[in-house]
Amino acid sequence: MTREPGCELCNLAVPTAWAGDKFSVIVVDDASYPGFCRVIWHDHVREMSDLSRDDRLLVNEAVFLVEEAVREVMQPLKVNVASLGNVVPHLHWHIIPRYADDAHFPAPVWAQAVRDTEPTILAARRALAGQLGAAIARRFT
Numbered sequence: 001m002t003r004e005p006g007c008e009l010c011n012l013a014v015p016t017a018w019a020g021d022k023f024s025v026i027v028v029d030d031a032s033y034p035g036f037c038r039v040i041w042h043d044h045v046r047e048m049s050d051l052s053r054d055d056r057l058l059v060n061e062a063v064f065l066v067e068e069a070v071r072e073v074m075q076p077l078k079v080n081v082a083s084l085g086n087v088v089p090h091l092h093w094h095i096i097p098r099y100a101d102d103a104h105f106p107a108p109v110w111a112q113a114v115r116d117t118e119p120t121i122l123a124a125r126r127a128l129a130g131q132l133g134a135a136i137a138r139r140f141t
Helices: 053-074 119-129 132-140
Strands: 023-027 037-041 078-082 092-098
Touching (some): 053 078, 053 132
């Protein structure tokens, strides 16, 4: 595997929902966005175009499978899918469940917050997110 010294995703040490030879899927511990997931390519590459055609298809299918699991478990109004990498230039995809009452809606989660989500609603979403790892793993086995 190609690793880059100092890259936080090359050296990621968090539990995975699923791990394969080429990528892993994690459920991010984000208090404001329960159910936030990432698909992280193992080799240190910056862009999708750095991958072979087959690997591009593989990672895209992985993103879609994670999105399906997020929709099933979290029941969001919308799912945001993004591959930015401006802060961490290592190929990874964000899959984020969105709701009309979330802190940033309808803007991206990285924008300025416009409201506070009710703590009871966030607690209920955190409880749902506990089921997400299993739903993801089922899709890859």
